[in-house]
Amino acid sequence: MALGYRLRAHSGRPPVEQCEVMSTMPNARREMETDSAVYKTLLESTRAIPWKIDWKTMTFSYIGPQIETLLGWTQESWVGVDDWVARMHPEDRDYVVNFCVSQSQSGIDHEADYRALTADGGYVWIRDVVHVVRKDDEVEALVGFMFDISERKKAEDRLLQLQKELEVLSFQDGLTGLANRRLLDQTLDCEWASAQRSGLPLSVILLDIDYFKQYNDHYGHIGGDDCLRAVAQALTQAANRPRDFLARFGGEEFILLLPETDEVAARQIAERCRLLIRTCRIPHERSPISPLVTVSLGGGTVVPCSAELALDFIGRIDQLLYRAKQNGRDRAEFAEPPAGPADQA
Numbered sequence: 001m002a003l004g005y006r007l008r009a010h011s012g013r014p015p016v017e018q019c020e021v022m023s024t025m026p027n028a029r030r031e032m033e034t035d036s037a038v039y040k041t042l043l044e045s046t047r048a049i050p051w052k053i054d055w056k057t058m059t060f061s062y063i064g065p066q067i068e069t070l071l072g073w074t075q076e077s078w079v080g081v082d083d084w085v086a087r088m089h090p091e092d093r094d095y096v097v098n099f100c101v102s103q104s105q106s107g108i109d110h111e112a113d114y115r116a117l118t119a120d121g122g123y124v125w126i127r128d129v130v131h132v133v134r135k136d137d138e139v140e141a142l143v144g145f146m147f148d149i150s151e152r153k154k155a156e157d158r159l160l161q162l163q164k165e166l167e168v169l170s171f172q173d174g175l176t177g178l179a180n181r182r183l184l185d186q187t188l189d190c191e192w193a194s195a196q197r198s199g200l201p202l203s204v205i206l207l208d209i210d211y212f213k214q215y216n217d218h219y220g221h222i223g224g225d226d227c228l229r230a231v232a233q234a235l236t237q238a239a240n241r242p243r244d245f246l247a248r249f250g251g252e253e254f255i256l257l258l259p260e261t262d263e264v265a266a267r268q269i270a271e272r273c274r275l276l277i278r279t280c281r282i283p284h285e286r287s288p289i290s291p292l293v294t295v296s297l298g299g300g301t302v303v304p305c306s307a308e309l310a311l312d313f314i315g316r317i318d319q320l321l322y323r324a325k326q327n328g329r330d331r332a333e334f335a336e337p338p339a340g341p342a343d344q345a
């Protein structure tokens with residue numbers, strides 16, 4: 001090995017006994033053997049598992065006894081490279097073996113992570129750190145250490161899982177569980193571009209709970225939150241096509257994007273939204289227009305031209321929502337018949 005001596009394969013002799021035998025040896029040899037015993041004791045008391053493979057015969061000339069504690073396979077059972085290959089998770093095998101062989105052939109030190117099979121049928125994540133020993137430009141042996149990295153892998157997996165959860169959460173409205181403004185912005189951009197390319201109509205409905213300030217004042221903020229959740233839940237049943245998209249627009253406002261949907265269909269969906277909320281029968285004692293929670297809606301349909309911006313269109317829908325409020329609430333207002341090419345549905 002790199003330490004300049006060769007460990008005897010599978011030797012189990014304790015260092016003390018070795019010292020007694022060595023007392024009759026010449027000094028230089030005795031010192032070397034003492035050093036060897038010390039190094040071996042050191043190597044075999046680490047958590048890293050040392051090993052050596054003879055390149056010509058592809059056999060293990062040494063593997064630390066710690067391997068049995070970690071994987072359950074005895075030291076003696078590690079005879080050739082085939083044992084190493086066979087005790088590797090099938091999903092890791094091809095990549096790891098090919099990688100290690102090619103690196104070794106090129107004389108490059110390397111490391112590889114893989115799942116090693118245990119004697120009782122489980123798997124342990126291992127990091128193998130490999131040094132290629134060369135002599136006269138030929139690969140002579142591989143020496144290395146195996147490290148148990150299962151705890152690190154568990155932590156990494158947990159971190160990955162958390163990242164995924166965070167990604168989902170970053171697109172989700174915390175109160176209602178609907179898509180949030182961030183995801184709306186991205187989806188609107190996509191659908192806007194798609195409608196521009198296809199020339200198919202995109203409809204949008206904005207919806208706002210009526211007299212929600214009075215609702216909060218009367219039922220409290222927590223009651224208000226419950227109401228928002230109930231409205232959100234009801235709205236999830238309004239549109240069912242795979243690309244239909246519902247989001248919380250902010251506060252007590254919601255938005256529906258309806259790709260490839262003309263104005264006739266959009267008007268029907270807006271009316272369905274209004275009725276779905278009514279069917280919830282959420283009491284609203286402070287509403288001047290109804291004893292139950294109602295909603296106002298603004299809607300419109302567009303085949304966007306290249307110059308038009310999605311946000312300008314949403315701004316126009318917002319004005320229609322405002323008009324619905326002005327005209328008495330609990331109703332939907334849609335754009336007047338087309339005023340220009342951008343409004344044609």
Ligand SMILES: Nc1nc2c(ncn2[C@@H]2O[C@H](COP(=O)(O)OP(=O)(O)OP(=O)(O)O)[C@@H](O)[C@H]2O)c(=O)[nH]1
Nearest residue numbers: 208209210211212213214216221224225251252325
């Ligand atoms: N409980 C709760 N209230 C919210 C939330 N977001 C916004 N609001 C409240 O919603 C109310 C909206 O009030 P306004 O914009 O005056 O509208 P409105 O009372 O619904 O009146 P109209 O829309 O004209 O019918 C405000 O009192 C906000 O505090 C929320 O997440 N939870």
